[in-house]
Amino acid sequence: MAAPSTDGADLETLARVADRVRTNIERVIEGKPEVVSATLVVLLAEGHLLIEDVPGVGKTMLSKALARSIDCSVRRIQFTPDLLPSDVTGVSVFNQDTRSFEFRPGGVFANIVVGDEINRASPKTQSALLECMEERQVTVDNATYQLDSPFMVIATQNPIEMEGTYALPEAQRDRFMARVSIGYPVEAAELAMLQSHTSHTPLDELEPVTDAAELRKLTSIVGEVYVSEPVQRYAVAISAATRRSPELSLGASPRATLHLVRAAKAYAALSGRDYVLPDDVSGLAERVLAHRLLPSVEASMGGRTTEEVLGRILAGVAVPEGQRS
Amino acid sequence: MSRPAPSPGAALTTAGFAAATTWVTLLSWRGFTDRPATFLVPLVVLAVVVAGVGGLGRAARIGTGGVLLLQTLLGGMVASYAVSGSPVPIGGAWTDLRAAVDLAVEGAQAFAPPVPTSEADVAPLLIGGGLLCLLLVDLLAAGLRRTPLAGIPLLTIYSLPVGLVGTELTWWVFALSALGFLVLLFRQEAATVGRWGRALDGEDRAASAPALQSAGVRLGAATVGLTATALAVVVPLAIPTLDVQLLDIGRGTGGGDGIEIENPMVDLRRDLNRGQDVPLLRMRTDDPDPSYLRISVLSRFTANEWSSGDREIPTENRPEGRVPDLTGVDPDVPRTTFDYDVEVLEDFRSTWLPTMAPVTTVRADGDWRYDVETMDFLAADDDLDTSGLRYSMTGVQLDLSAQELADAGTSAGQVSADFTELPPDMPAIIRQLANDVTASAPTRFEKAVALQDWFRENFTYSLDQVPPGNGTDDLVSFLSTDEGGRVGYCEQFAAAMAVMARQLGIPARVAVGFLVPDEVERGVFEYSAYDLHAWPELFIAGAGWVRFEPTPADRASGVPTYTRQSVDGPVEEPITPGGRPQDDTAAPGGPADEEPSAEPTETPEAGTGSATETGGVPSWVGTVLAWTAALLLLVGLAVSPRAWRDRRRRQRLAGGPEHVWAELRDSALDLGVPWPEGRSLRETAGGLQPHLAGSQESVAALDTLVVALERSRYSRAGDTATAGDWQPLGAAVLAGLQATAADGVRRRAAWAPRTLLRPTRVSGHAAPAVERELVDHAR
Structure with missing residues (x-):
C-alpha cells in the first residue's frame, strides 16, 4: 500500500462537488436521497449504473439530471427493437470526396451515455455495449478508438417480466457496478412533484455544476482511499459466501468483488473518510451484488428473493476485527 | 446475550448425556467397596433425577441457580432415602443418616479398598460424592454450557481410584466416558456454530447450522472422536513407560508426603499366636538390662481400632546418625545413654525400624526416616525392610521421679491435639469407669498410675479365647464385668488404658514393640516373636512421653519404677549403679530378667518442626489462628473474582482504545x-446504545471511541490514531451501562463476573492467497 494518502483538503473538495451534484439532482428527483447517493457512488467509482424499475418513476429523469449536472459530452441512446449495433458503436462509411472510409462515431462516444430502456433492444445490440463498458474502447473494422474519460453508462430498463423486453445476459449485467430501483415516491414527494413539474420542466433549468476535468480529479481522489487487509478479506468472504450458498445458483464474480471494494472506496470518500470500513462494504453489498446473483430453483420456488438470500449471507459472515495496533 | 430457551427434547438430551457420562465414569469407583451395586444402583436413580430436573428446568427457562437448587433438593432427598430410608432426614432418620455417614467415614479411614460391606458400608460416602459429581457435570455441561470444563470433574472421578487404591485403569470405562464427553462437546459446538454462522476463514464447505448437523459432518466428528479415543486406549499399551500412577502416594518418596500405613497390631496378634517362638533380632549392648524396644507408635483411635495414623517424613527427616533432641523433656532430668548394635535376622521383615525410646542417634543403611511427632522410623523406600539389616543406635534412659511427674504442669499445646482425639459417641461407660477409677488421684500422673494399677489388679491376662480387636465395642466388652469381660492380652490393656487416658484429657498413644529379650551370651540379647508387646505412652509435661504398663504381671512382671514411688514421700527404690531406678516388684511367675528397665519417656522431639510442641503456646491460640486463616481464605476466595476483575478493568481503561473496547465487551457481558x-x-455500538440509560455523555463517548477504533483498525494511519487518554470515555460508557442494570445484576457482575470463565476468542484468520491476490486490484 504505497499509494500516497488522501489529505483532508481533497476530501473536502470531493464533498463540496458531490454536494452540488446531489443538490442539483434532487431538484428533479425528490425524496430519494439514497438513490441519488448510490448514483454518486457509481459516478465517483467510475462504474456504470443500471436503473431498473417500472415505467414512469423517473429513471430517465435521474439519468438526464446526472448528465446535465456535469459539463461534459452526453449522448442518449433510445434502445428499440430495431436498433443496430453500429448505431451504438459507430460505423465506417465511404467518403466519395476523399475516396476513403471514415469512421462516424456512434452513440457511445460521450462522457456520459444514457441508454434508455436497454432491454428493449435485441441481445445483439445490447452486446455491442460490452466492449465499450469494460474496456472503454470501440473496435470497428479492425480499428480501435479510445473513449473519453470519464466514461459512464447509465442504463434504464423495465423489469424483465414486462412485455417486449429482452433480459440482459449475465455477462452484461456483471458489467454494471450497481443497480438501483427508484420506487414510487412517498405521497408528500409526489405532491411536491406535481406542483413543480406541472408548470415547467425543472430538468430544463438544471445548470452544470462540475465538469469532466474536475470529475477526473475526484475519481483519482477516490482511487487513493485506503482499504485495509481485513476489509479486503471481508469483501472476499462475502463474495465467496455467495458462491457457496445453496440458495444461489450463480454467485458473485471476482469482478463483482472488485466493484464492491471500489464502490466502498467512493462511499467512504463521500463520507469524508480516507479509509474504508466493513460497514461501507456490507452497506453497498445489496446494490452491487444483487443484480448479478441468480437464486436457485429451490429459493425461487420458496418465494425468497435474491435480496433476502443476500441479507442472510451477510448476517453469517463475521466482520474481521482489523489490525490490532 | 440472552439465549433462547432450548426445546425440552434438546435440554433433556443434553442433561441425559451429561448424567449418563458421569454415571459411566463413576463406574471406576467400583473398587472402593466389595459390593458396588450398593452405590451404583442409587446413583442410577440420582442420575435420572438430576438429568430430568435439569432438562425440564432449563426448557422452562428457570435460572441456572434455580435448577441447581431443585436438583440438589430432589437429589438430596433421593440420597437420604437411599441411605436412611426416609427422604426427609428429620428425627430418627437424621440420626440414622449421621450414623451411616460416620460409619462410612470411619470405614474409609480404617480399611483399605475394597471396604468389606460386612465391616463398614461406605456406600453413603460414594452416593454423596457421586451426587456432587452429577450436579457439577450437569451444571458445567448443560447449565453453563462450558462442556470443556466438565472434563475436569470427569477426569477427577476417573483418576481418583488410581491415586487412592492404585488399581489398574479400566479401559472400557475410560472409552465410554471419553465418548460421552465428546458427544457433549459436539452438541455444544454444533449449537454454538449454528447460532453464529461460520468464521471468516473460508473453507469450501458451507458450515451453516444445517450443514453442521449433516450426515457428513457427523460422520467426520464421529471418526475423529472414535480414533482419538481408540488411540488413547491403545497407545499406552504399546508404551510401558506411560504406566504412571496419577497420584503416587507410595511410601514416603518425596518431601512432606503424608502416609497411611498398615496396622502393626495385626502382626502383633499373629506373632503372639504363632505355634513356635522364632528369634527375630540380636542386640549387643553395654546396657546391662535392655528391655522395651519400640517398633511403631499408634496415634490414631477410630471407633474401630488403633492405627498408626499419618506420618510426615520429608527427606530431611533421615536420621544421618543424630536425631533431634528430646522434646518435652526438661534438661534437668538426669539421664544415662547406652549404645546398641542390632542385627536383624532374616525372618523379621518390617518396614518399621525397631529402636529404643527415646533415642539420640541411629545409623542404618537405607532410606529410613522418622516422624517428628512419634519418633518412630519407617522405610521410605518400597523395597526396604529390616530383614538381614545391621544397624546401631544410642538410647537414652531418663531418671524420672514420681514427685516431679506429679508436680508437672499442663501439657496443653506441647503435643498435637491428635493425641487426645476420640471419636464422637464414645460409650459413656468408658468415661464413667475412667472417672471412677481415678477419682481419688489429684494429678494427671497419679490418675495414670491409678489406671495402671486398676488394670493390673482387676484384670486377667490371657491370650486364649479373647477375640482380637481394640475398637470401641471390643473395649466395652473388655472393660465390662460380664462373663468374658476383663480378660485380654497386651493389645486390649494398652488400648484401653490409652483410650481412658484420653478420656481424662491426657495425651496418650499405644506403642508396639518388644518387651524383654533373652540374654544369649554376655552382652548379647535376643528378641523373639513371643516378646512382641504393646503398651501405652502418656505425655507428661517435663518428662515427655512416659511409658506405663497396665498388662498384668502374668505377662509383664515389672512396672516402671516411677509408678511405684510415693508421690508425697521420698524415693523408695534404690538407685542402681547405672543410674536407673530399679523396679523390684517382680511378680511371681515372671521370668527373672523380665523386669523392665525404668527408662521412661521417649520424647518426640521438637527441634526441626512443629510449632505446637516447642513452646508453651496455649492450644486455643492455634485454633484461633487456624480459624482466622480459614476465614481469611474464604474471604479471599469470595473477594478474588471482584479484585481480579477490578484490576483488569483499571489496566484496560488505562490502555488504548482496543483495551477499552475489550473492557466494554466484558463489562457488557458481565451485566448481561x-x-x-x-x-x-x-453495529455493536448500535446494539449497546439502548443500554446506556439515555445518557448523552455515554452515547457521545461511545461514538468517539468507535470512530477512534475504526481509525486504528482500518485507516492507513493505524496505531498513530490511538494516542490520547481513553480512560474517561471508557468510564463514561461503563457508567451508562451500569446505570441501566438492575441492582442484582450489578452485584452479580461485580462479585461473580461471567467473563471470569470466558474462553479466549480467536480472531484474524489469514486470507487464502488467491483471494488476497484478487483484491489487490481493488487498491
Whole structure:
C-alpha cells in the first residue's frame, strides 16, 4: 500500500462537488436521497449504473439530471427493437470526396451515455455495449478508438417480466457496478412533484455544476482511499459466501468483488473518510451484488428473493476485527 | 446475550448425556467397596433425577441457580432415602443418616479398598460424592454450557481410584466416558456454530447450522472422536513407560508426603499366636538390662481400632546418625545413654525400624526416616525392610521421679491435639469407669498410675479365647464385668488404658514393640516373636512421653519404677549403679530378667518442626489462628473474582482504545447486555446504545471511541490514531451501562463476573492467497 494518502483538503473538495451534484439532482428527483447517493457512488467509482424499475418513476429523469449536472459530452441512446449495433458503436462509411472510409462515431462516444430502456433492444445490440463498458474502447473494422474519460453508462430498463423486453445476459449485467430501483415516491414527494413539474420542466433549468476535468480529479481522489487487509478479506468472504450458498445458483464474480471494494472506496470518500470500513462494504453489498446473483430453483420456488438470500449471507459472515495496533 | 430457551427434547438430551457420562465414569469407583451395586444402583436413580430436573428446568427457562437448587433438593432427598430410608432426614432418620455417614467415614479411614460391606458400608460416602459429581457435570455441561470444563470433574472421578487404591485403569470405562464427553462437546459446538454462522476463514464447505448437523459432518466428528479415543486406549499399551500412577502416594518418596500405613497390631496378634517362638533380632549392648524396644507408635483411635495414623517424613527427616533432641523433656532430668548394635535376622521383615525410646542417634543403611511427632522410623523406600539389616543406635534412659511427674504442669499445646482425639459417641461407660477409677488421684500422673494399677489388679491376662480387636465395642466388652469381660492380652490393656487416658484429657498413644529379650551370651540379647508387646505412652509435661504398663504381671512382671514411688514421700527404690531406678516388684511367675528397665519417656522431639510442641503456646491460640486463616481464605476466595476483575478493568481503561473496547465487551457481558460476535464496531455500538440509560455523555463517548477504533483498525494511519487518554470515555460508557442494570445484576457482575470463565476468542484468520491476490486490484 504505497499509494500516497488522501489529505483532508481533497476530501473536502470531493464533498463540496458531490454536494452540488446531489443538490442539483434532487431538484428533479425528490425524496430519494439514497438513490441519488448510490448514483454518486457509481459516478465517483467510475462504474456504470443500471436503473431498473417500472415505467414512469423517473429513471430517465435521474439519468438526464446526472448528465446535465456535469459539463461534459452526453449522448442518449433510445434502445428499440430495431436498433443496430453500429448505431451504438459507430460505423465506417465511404467518403466519395476523399475516396476513403471514415469512421462516424456512434452513440457511445460521450462522457456520459444514457441508454434508455436497454432491454428493449435485441441481445445483439445490447452486446455491442460490452466492449465499450469494460474496456472503454470501440473496435470497428479492425480499428480501435479510445473513449473519453470519464466514461459512464447509465442504463434504464423495465423489469424483465414486462412485455417486449429482452433480459440482459449475465455477462452484461456483471458489467454494471450497481443497480438501483427508484420506487414510487412517498405521497408528500409526489405532491411536491406535481406542483413543480406541472408548470415547467425543472430538468430544463438544471445548470452544470462540475465538469469532466474536475470529475477526473475526484475519481483519482477516490482511487487513493485506503482499504485495509481485513476489509479486503471481508469483501472476499462475502463474495465467496455467495458462491457457496445453496440458495444461489450463480454467485458473485471476482469482478463483482472488485466493484464492491471500489464502490466502498467512493462511499467512504463521500463520507469524508480516507479509509474504508466493513460497514461501507456490507452497506453497498445489496446494490452491487444483487443484480448479478441468480437464486436457485429451490429459493425461487420458496418465494425468497435474491435480496433476502443476500441479507442472510451477510448476517453469517463475521466482520474481521482489523489490525490490532 | 440472552439465549433462547432450548426445546425440552434438546435440554433433556443434553442433561441425559451429561448424567449418563458421569454415571459411566463413576463406574471406576467400583473398587472402593466389595459390593458396588450398593452405590451404583442409587446413583442410577440420582442420575435420572438430576438429568430430568435439569432438562425440564432449563426448557422452562428457570435460572441456572434455580435448577441447581431443585436438583440438589430432589437429589438430596433421593440420597437420604437411599441411605436412611426416609427422604426427609428429620428425627430418627437424621440420626440414622449421621450414623451411616460416620460409619462410612470411619470405614474409609480404617480399611483399605475394597471396604468389606460386612465391616463398614461406605456406600453413603460414594452416593454423596457421586451426587456432587452429577450436579457439577450437569451444571458445567448443560447449565453453563462450558462442556470443556466438565472434563475436569470427569477426569477427577476417573483418576481418583488410581491415586487412592492404585488399581489398574479400566479401559472400557475410560472409552465410554471419553465418548460421552465428546458427544457433549459436539452438541455444544454444533449449537454454538449454528447460532453464529461460520468464521471468516473460508473453507469450501458451507458450515451453516444445517450443514453442521449433516450426515457428513457427523460422520467426520464421529471418526475423529472414535480414533482419538481408540488411540488413547491403545497407545499406552504399546508404551510401558506411560504406566504412571496419577497420584503416587507410595511410601514416603518425596518431601512432606503424608502416609497411611498398615496396622502393626495385626502382626502383633499373629506373632503372639504363632505355634513356635522364632528369634527375630540380636542386640549387643553395654546396657546391662535392655528391655522395651519400640517398633511403631499408634496415634490414631477410630471407633474401630488403633492405627498408626499419618506420618510426615520429608527427606530431611533421615536420621544421618543424630536425631533431634528430646522434646518435652526438661534438661534437668538426669539421664544415662547406652549404645546398641542390632542385627536383624532374616525372618523379621518390617518396614518399621525397631529402636529404643527415646533415642539420640541411629545409623542404618537405607532410606529410613522418622516422624517428628512419634519418633518412630519407617522405610521410605518400597523395597526396604529390616530383614538381614545391621544397624546401631544410642538410647537414652531418663531418671524420672514420681514427685516431679506429679508436680508437672499442663501439657496443653506441647503435643498435637491428635493425641487426645476420640471419636464422637464414645460409650459413656468408658468415661464413667475412667472417672471412677481415678477419682481419688489429684494429678494427671497419679490418675495414670491409678489406671495402671486398676488394670493390673482387676484384670486377667490371657491370650486364649479373647477375640482380637481394640475398637470401641471390643473395649466395652473388655472393660465390662460380664462373663468374658476383663480378660485380654497386651493389645486390649494398652488400648484401653490409652483410650481412658484420653478420656481424662491426657495425651496418650499405644506403642508396639518388644518387651524383654533373652540374654544369649554376655552382652548379647535376643528378641523373639513371643516378646512382641504393646503398651501405652502418656505425655507428661517435663518428662515427655512416659511409658506405663497396665498388662498384668502374668505377662509383664515389672512396672516402671516411677509408678511405684510415693508421690508425697521420698524415693523408695534404690538407685542402681547405672543410674536407673530399679523396679523390684517382680511378680511371681515372671521370668527373672523380665523386669523392665525404668527408662521412661521417649520424647518426640521438637527441634526441626512443629510449632505446637516447642513452646508453651496455649492450644486455643492455634485454633484461633487456624480459624482466622480459614476465614481469611474464604474471604479471599469470595473477594478474588471482584479484585481480579477490578484490576483488569483499571489496566484496560488505562490502555488504548482496543483495551477499552475489550473492557466494554466484558463489562457488557458481565451485566448481561448482549454483545454479538462477528459484527462491525458500529453495529455493536448500535446494539449497546439502548443500554446506556439515555445518557448523552455515554452515547457521545461511545461514538468517539468507535470512530477512534475504526481509525486504528482500518485507516492507513493505524496505531498513530490511538494516542490520547481513553480512560474517561471508557468510564463514561461503563457508567451508562451500569446505570441501566438492575441492582442484582450489578452485584452479580461485580462479585461473580461471567467473563471470569470466558474462553479466549480467536480472531484474524489469514486470507487464502488467491483471494488476497484478487483484491489487490481493488487498491
